[in-house]
Amino acid sequence: NAGVTQTPKFQVLKTGQSMTLQCAQDMNHEYMSWYRQDPGMGLRLIHYSVGAGITDQGEVPNGYNVSRSTTEDFPLRLLSAAPSQTSVYFCASSSFLRTNTEAFFGQGTRLTVV
Amino acid sequence: GNSVTQMEGPVTLSEEAFLTINCTYTATGYPSLFWYVQYPGEGLQLLLKATKADDKGSNKGFEATYRKETTSFHLEKGSVQVSDSAVYFCALRADYKLSFGAGTTVTVRA
Numbered sequence: 001n002a003g004v005t006q007t008p009k010f011q012v013l014k015t016g017q018s019m020t021l022q023c024a025q026d027m028n029h030e031y032m033s034w035y036r037q038d039p040g041m042g043l044r045l046i047h048y049s050v051g052a053g054i055t056d057q058g059e060v061p062n063g064y065n066v067s068r069s070t071t072e073d074f075p076l077r078l079l080s081a082a083p084s085q086t087s088v089y090f091c092a093s094s095s096f097l098r099t100n101t102e103a104f105f106g107q108g109t110r111l112t113v114v
Numbered sequence: 115g116n117s118v119t120q121m122e123g124p125v126t127l128s129e130e131a132f133l134t135i136n137c138t139y140t141a142t143g144y145p146s147l148f149w150y151v152q153y154p155g156e157g158l159q160l161l162l163k164a165t166k167a168d169d170k171g172s173n174k175g176f177e178a179t180y181r182k183e184t185t186s187f188h189l190e191k192g193s194v195q196v197s198d199s200a201v202y203f204c205a206l207r208a209d210y211k212l213s214f215g216a217g218t219t220v221t222v223r224a
Contacts, residue, residue, distance in 0.1 A: 090158065099209060
């Protein structure tokens with residue numbers, strides 16, 4: 001009963017370091033997405049994917065890369081971390097065609113960039 | 115484009131009080147509407163949903179009715195508990211993407 005699994009749960013980076021946030025789902029969902037949550041700003045879409053090999057930018061893509069080599073995995077890469085990327089990150093997955101169904105979220109990654 | 119406007123908080127209530135959180139939306143087509151809840155330190159989980167006009171979603175004592183004429187999906191609970199303290203997000207899905215409101219932080223005091 002895994003659903004969406006995100007790792008790590010917490011991470012501290014120094015400015016300029018790079019890292020990858022992992023996301024995996026076991027529901028065979030075509031659509032996966034990454035959000036960041038900041039106080040007073042709700043959830044903002046970073047990148048999304050509608051299937052293996054297909055990705056696109058959301059509202060706030062700068063400083064992040066994604067790839068989708070399999071249906072299950074959708075990692076988010078921070079290329080050169082900046083303090084402005086301090087946030088809580090959530091991965092979500094959902095059916096692409098059945099738009100009346102909900103998205104499932106991971107537990108989140110709390111990232112601090114110092 | 116699609117958007118969700120949600121009553122901003124924070125909201126502080128006493129136990130057994132009535133809770134309402136307003137949510138209105140703008141969308142092309144016929145969106146599905148959702149309320150998600152985020153408990154402290156956790157991810158978002160679905161609270162309830164409605165997929166067509168006049169549908170009522172309900173769960174854990176919470177209710178919301180899809181009102182197409184007023185483009186609204188207000189969340190209500192008749193008697194809140196301390197365990198309802200959380201952040202509540204209204205969301206819509208008109209295609210494969212989800213659009214979220216800003217979230218409303220609710221604190222219930224014993």
